[in-house]
Amino acid sequence: MADHPHEHEHSPSVKGASVNGPSFQGHGHSHDHGPATPASRRLRAVIAAVLIPFAVAVVAGMVLMWPGRLPAHASTGLGFDQPTVSGRVTATKAAPCDAGAASTASATSATADACSLVSVAITSGKDSGRTVQLTLTPDQTAVYSAGEKVVLDYSPTAPAALQYTIGDADRSMPMAILAGIFALAVVLVGRLRGLAALVALGISFAVLSQFVLPAILKGEDPLRVAVVGGGAIMLMALYLCHGLSARTSVAVIGTMVSLALIGVLGEVFIGLTHLTGNTSDETALVHSLFTGIKLPGLLLAGVIIGSLGVLNDVTVTQASSVWELRAADPTMGARALYRSGIRIGRDHIASTVNTLVMAYAGAALPLMLLFTIANRGVWTVATSEIVAEEVVRTLVGSIGLIASVPLTTFLAALVASHNGRPAAAPASIPAQARTTAAAMATTASATEAGTAGRHRHRR
Template identity: 70%
Template structure:
């Protein structure tokens, strides 16, 4: 495992250079936040949802500003991420309750519940959904923000509406690939369980309504809805910010023209006063 970690770190640094080094620092700090804040605070009996929101916000700020540096572009991604996380939290809370998911589905969760009977296991499940969605959300929000900035650099004359429409067209391709990634990631993690159901020749309804599979279905769908929502939200924010912060040449030409006209008028006024 050490050798594999070393190969991974070397590949990231060789390709990413300084940005790659910072990309290695960010997950290390996120692990420290998880280990020294999120886990102990949950075990002390605090609300897992509240702890997950605070911890995710801290990890998001650290990761984005460490990897991408302080800038308007990074700040837009930072603003778009918690909005989508809030939607994921609301949907997760509602549908985990409606689906009657207990969060106590295997030996590890059963042991935790036995050792800490007051721990809210369904809240712990929701906290896992939020933290698990954070990494993919960062990817979507940063990519959408960068796409809008690059579009503006390529054609500074584009209005914020055109920038937004073009960014959303890019985001559609991103949504398709990311949602597919989420589904395959969860399916891969649950592959042994799915094999057991296949051996038992269980029906689709039976499989879907088991606690283990139902958790993954709700987790995947709630996370995917948050990802889909993050594309238009982040793209709109980025379009408004980049258009206001970096006006196109038309606006600059108009401003220069206004200054020139004002200067000429002042010159004529001065000549009249001399006469």
Template identity: 60%
Template sequence: MKSCDDLAVSPHESHHHSVPHAHTHGHGPAAPVSRHLRKVIAAVLIPFAAAVAVGLVVLWPGGAPPHKPSGVGFDQPTEQARVVKVVEVNCADVHAQQPPRTPSPTGQQPPAGRTAEDKPCQQATIKVTTGENAGRTFRTVVTPDALRRYTAGQEVVVAYSPKAPKELQYSVTDVDRTLPMWVLAAVFAFAVVVVGRLRGVLALVALAASFIVLTLFILPAILQGSNPLLVAVVGGSAIMLIALYMCHGLTARTSVAVLGTLASLLLIGLLGSLFINWALLTGETDDTTSLVHGLYPGLEIRGLLLAGIIIGSLGVLDDVTVTQTAAVWELKEADPSAGRRALYGAAMRIGRDHIASVVNTLVLAYAGAALPLLLLFSIAQSSVGTVASSEVIAEEIVRTLVGSIGLVASVPLTTLLATLVVSADRKRLGTPDASGGTDTGPGPGSGAKAAGGRSRRRGGRGRRRKR
């Protein structure tokens, strides 16, 4: 494995750095930048942060619009309930439909007692524990081929349909997973804090802030009728500023990552808008989107699709830009004498590995999430062209590829910005500092000069000992 010094100097320039250099600084926090450079960065980021703050104030929804549940699909009021009793009954007695008997491929009858239709049905008594009808009980039947079984004492979620007959008003829709979800969240938080320590705590705070912006601003503002793209840009920018500066500090290094992320998000927005319109994507590819559009006809579904692309790309973009900026800074700290071209080349070698892994991650993440849908296309023996051009798949292809293009572009862009900033960041030896003395901080060639100075001092002491 190459060291940072090996990466920082290209093979073509290695003969120019034959003099060994010593490091008079550690790999701790990044050195502060010059006052002039701070002014340049602030001149770009302060107006941007102010625009984001104004956008939050102007578009702030003040809560989600009032809505009366329609009782269709997900748009149903739900209550908590508990299974109080489970008994086995004959399926015919409760008028439950038995699964059809499947003949054996060899024509032989399956052994008795091993088929689903030979097993009894399960009748569960459910007690509603919340809502206006708390304490009411109802019964539900589970056939032998059902995937979900119930046990006494199990917590479940029930849907309430007030317009239905009394005996049919409640139905079990899901099980209550509150406890395992909270335990998993606690394990996650514990792992982050133990490994990340203070940075881990700050990362969790930034994660909470991201959820607050998403749930209190982005979602309600879209439901209130604001332009989804504008809401996503403002909300995503706020999440980016909070997360990056809270986790990585108010430094020039973080500011470079912010600039790289912002430029990449703009590229993703432009490409996403272009290809959504060119491919004639409507954004209505599933029942959930259709239901939302039916409940809120004024909602711009195409804008919602583009907003999803931007928000979905933001998390991975933060990772790429922060990593690339940190790589440039660490390479410069390892070899302060490295020029801009050598520094950029070394950081890009790291970035190319990052690009390969991130793009592969995005594609596999989508393939894993859409595996049942891809299986349906495989069963239907559809051609690759037919599958790719269908809207449900084309939408995800546009989402994945547009986000990947933004990620790929963020690597050279962020690396270039970081290289320019970190090179301008280092003061030259011999320049007066703020106290009127001479700056001895790391600058181009400072490592070699320091090493040479120590070598001359050791030689002088040796000559004095000989005399």
């Protein structure tokens, strides 16, 4: 594989000189470190021999497990699987809890004047233009004001007075604005590569929504679905963002092996710790609707998918670091490149592992508050299933992350060190620059000759 033609590597104007002639690199950019050596070609052939079958297996897996249409399920009567329409709040006022045409929650324990009567104008669907009166009880934490847009759940089989209930606030506009600001920032800073990253993000979302989630719901093994879907995301995102190059291929192999390690460790320790994966209301509800889903496998799939993004970050960074070290000093061999690259990797490990732990801690903050209130011991809390699930997820992902650093650094050092030596003084270098380099080489030769003569005189 050849490095991507648009990936430029900077080199100083004058690298140095030797007695055999100038080792000089001009002011422009070089695409590689010279012609690939036979060893480099062999290494790249090995990389291709690993990645091409993997890519073929991923494509075959997606074809074989492609979900098609989802199986039907009985309606739960809850808002998430009901039709929805848009609405706009026109007025709100305090009212007795038995007022209004419909109530979105039971009012048996509410006081007579503790509820809110909300008037909502329907703005989409067959009843667009109609205004409905809805009662919100004190146990509902959402507060709505006039002019606010909302999402209404529609139950066509319910009595006319109870067909519409407020499901949620309509967050379409602020979310779209935030997404637009994010996309603009990525493109302004990352330019074409930032645009490629946005396209890769869209592809990742499409793979998750069109393949991974439907395939799991249809009854496929969650582990196999996660491996195939994660492999597809990894291949498309990395090559799209970073180009078809040996550098990217090294990062792909490092990510692939690390994900395999995470999968093995996850399966082993989910079994050893007897985690069922049924620790939330959402999981229980999904399992009740689709009883064929294997919850421990779903937990393992979540570990793999959740580790993919940070693994991509680490492996790409390590591979790029080694290539830049080689660009800065083309005389560095594999051993020197590995030692320098692993020092960078240790800093990356220290910061990223802490990032993973803090991310999971932030997501589980309400749960941690509950355990703090209960005054239970730290070890008792950590070994309870609901917390142990997150602990296993974090530690397994971190072990894979740690393993990816030396593995990717070693592969990158091995491949980069065999990319060949820089070519001597290209013809495009200006005559004055070549003359300067030749003069420096002559001076170096004279200095070395004089030094050798003094050593002989002393002897």
